[in-house]
Amino acid sequence: MDHFTTRPEIRGTFGAVATTHWIASAVGFGVLERGGNAFDAAVAAGLVLQVVEPHLNGPAGDLPVIFHAVREGRTEVLCAQGTAPRAATVARYRAEGLEEIPGSGLLSTVIPGAFDGWMLMLRDHGTLSLREALGPALGYARDGHPLLARAAEAIAGLAPFFAAKWPSSAAVWTPGGVVPRAGALFANPDLAATWTRLLTEAEAAGDSREAQIDAARSIFRNGFVAEAIAQYLSTARVEDASGSAHGGVLDRADMAGWRAHYEPTVHLDYAGWTLHKTGPWGQGPVLLQALAILRGVDIAGMDPMGVRFVHTVTEAIKLAWADREAYYGDPAWYDIPMRTLLSEEYAATRRALIGPEASLEQRPGHVRGYEHLARAAVARAAQGSAVRTDASSGEPTMAHLSAAPGDTVHLDVADRWGNIVSATPSGGWLQSSPVIPGLGFPLNSRAQMFWLDEGLPSSLGPGRRPRTTLTPTLAEKNGTRLAFGTPGGDQQDQWQLIWFLRMVHHGFDLQQGMDAPLFHSAHFQSSFSPRRATPGALFVEQALGEETIAGLRRRGHRVTVAPDWSLGRLTAVMRTPDGQVQAAATPRLQQAYAIGR
Secondary structure: OOOOOOOOOOOOOOOOEEEHHHHHHHHHHHHHHHOHHHHHHHHHHHHHHHHHHHOOOOOOEEEEEEEEEEEOOOEEEEEOOOOOOOOOOOOHOOOOOOOOOOOHHHHHHOOOOHHHHHHHHHHOOOOOOHHHHHHHHHHHHHHHOOOOHHHHHHHHHHHHHHHHOOOOHHHHOOOOOOOOOOOOEOOOOOHHHHHHHHHHHHHHHOOOOOHHHHHHHHHHHHHHHHHHHHHHHOOOOOOOOOOOOOOOOHHHHHHHHOOOOEEEOEEEEEOOOEEOOOOEEEEHHHHHHHHHHHOOOOOOHHOOHHHHHHHHHHHHHHHHHHHHHHOOOOOOOOOOOOOHHHOOHHHHHOOOOOOOOOOOOOOOOOOOOOHHHHHHHHHHHHEOOOOOOOOOHHHHHHHHOOOOOOEEEEEEEOOOOEEEEEEEOOOOOOOOOEEOOOOOOOOOOHHHEEEEEOOOOOOOOOOOOOEEEOOOOOEEEEEEEEEEEEEHHHHHHHHHHHHHHHHHHHHOOHHHHHHHHHHEEOOOOOOOOOOOOOEEEEEHHHHHHHHHHHHHHOOOOOOOOOEEOOOOOOEEEEEEEOOOEEEEEOHHHHHOEEOOO
């Protein structure tokens, strides 16, 4: 099918890398060219993304990965989502006078996970040495990189706040009191010094690559990195998104006792594909729930830019996301009815709720024995309902101080041996928390996704994973494997769903689907402070056309028209059984890039 596209879909037989920043893509592909595998390339690219997109992720952030390893012959999840500290209880936070966890600052921090996750994957599945994997990121931190305009804008917006309230952040992001210019070389000497010391100590700890990687993990959670974090948190009290100053609850024992780990995927069959997602500690299963609902609908018979398609997909999204708000959380701590939520019987009851008009209600499904959770979710959404006035796809951290939202990055890699990786690193943005003095990076703000109400799957509690929005995807069909994802908070699985449906049912290739106009709902409760819901809200790119937009309004959708090229930052790679690779990256924001041959 002939559809407009801005770029060619990358095709070849050697390998491909697609990330949300061209430098990271080039670094990852360079690793493939030098004989590294997909895991090596993903780690090197992921560490570089922490440097070149510091407003979107950092070393103390979060990391979910879904991958297929040829050697083991299986597809699984690497969970590098840190848990809540031991002192993070509802009672402790309520005692601070809080009804909601702030969207920034020290109370919003969970145990840093991203670095340990990258190292675990490098040790178990990669071939590079620690120095080879970390070297490009260290070099860009030391020597500088052309600063993205969006990063420069974020720093400029927060510079007065940093100077007044977070001086350690001011020292790193506005060196010498000067706000950096977009496009100018920007270095982070403190981060470079951190990585240099970590490399030196790790290489002195053992001769083998595995020993050195394990040593690096230990240094981060037990050595000078953990010591610097603990020392800062022992006395620091800083202003956060609540408007008040708070200290943190994370300590050295929390960091020392946590490890990244592997776990099975949650998966669903759709149109001949098996799609793999994280467990319900992430929002990933909502994509599967939406597909289960849409399995009984003639999506192929709809115009992919038309009213029926947008309306039907949006209504399926509302239903799946309502279940996310009611039932998702850390399955290690709460019994999540995932089997029921993905069953055909349950999907059929949800499908029957899609009518010709837009629903303005929050409608979690009926799951026997869990009715109280559905009622609680509806009540929370009603309390959080508010009018939203923009089409921001970012995570609105620090929105009370600046129009500089944090967000996320994404990467996909396929190599010539058949390994494939999809990862959505996030957290530890420069907006999230003060920089730890001497380390050059801040902590994360992922705890804001917990509720300060007892008895919910996503209630705050020691050792629990926050129910994140980070959601890479890996899909398989007859030996073909497809990795894809996007930044965008609550919108991540919405944009992935739309892109996947158009590929499967309407013949869009990887790049055409990314160039096509996107849309998303804000009907349900946001995962980020201030946790608002906007019933019926639908954001659409203008390129969907006046006829479609008018038709959606007639059906009762409360439509906000977003500028073209403003929604979604998708990337994807695919490998077919004959050894061909394909890759694509969105032209939006003019950052993401796919490289392959």
